[in-house]
Amino acid sequence: MPISAFPDHTLESAPAAARRTMAAVTAKQGYLPSAVARLATSPELLDSFLKASAAFESTTLDPLSREVLIMTMATGNDCHVCVAMHTAKLTALGAGPEVVAALRERRALPDERLQAVRVFTLAVIATAGAVDDATLQAFQAHGxxxxxxxxxxxxxxxxxxxxxxxxxxxxxxDPQLAAFA
Structure with a gap:
């Protein structure tokens, strides 16, 4: 499917069902991210992702662990937008440059606890969730x-x-994230 099938919607051009969500994101971010403008082509996907993201943000995983998981997904799926966005978030959370670089380069993290969540995420993906007891215990051994x-x-x-x-x-x-690309 050609990329042109996914326009950068504005509040005026977007499907009506996406407009409220787009306005809320714009108010929160201070601008309308291109990814949101394009996802608005499917109001259902846009809304579902933002609701799932909010649910994930409310979990008991600490913020750095969540960001390690997200960056593991972003680099594993070669999502350059997500890498830039979550590099910015990791930086704002105070993750050291060595942690950010390791995540971006798909290599072991210098922090054992964060490495445990990265390894566990990769194991869950590789096994379609059928992790063995040793893998789960190794994850739990890090708290x-x-x-x-x-x-x-x-x-x-x-x-x-x-x-x-x-x-x-x-x-x-987006230009706002260019420094983190």
Whole structure:
């Protein structure tokens, strides 16, 4: 499907069902991200992703662990928009440049606890959720819980939706995120 099938919608050109969501994102971010403008082609996908993202943000996984999962998904699915966006978020959360670089380069993290969530995320993906006891125990040995393990599944689902849709639409990196691309 040609990328031109996914226009950068404005509040005026978007399907009516997407406009309220777009306005809320614009108010929160201070601008309308290109990814949102293009996802608005499907109000259902846009709304579903934002609701799932909000649910993931409300989990008991700490913010850095959530961002490690998201960056693992973003780099694994080659979503350049997501990499830029979540590099900015990791930076705002105070993640060191060595953590950000390792995530972007798909290599082991210098922080053992964050590495545990990265490894567990990759194991859940590789096994379609059928992780063995040793894998789950290794994750839990770093202070994560059974609840966190299921929250990883939520994060994977949420960011599979986002990364695949952003790649399909060819969403560009917004100027506000260019420094993090």
């Amino acid at each position: 994560y819980t059974a609840r966190n393990a299921l929250e990883v599944v939520l994060g994977i689902g949420t960011y599979t939706m986002s990364t695949l849709a952003n790649r399909m639409t060819g969403a560009p990196v």
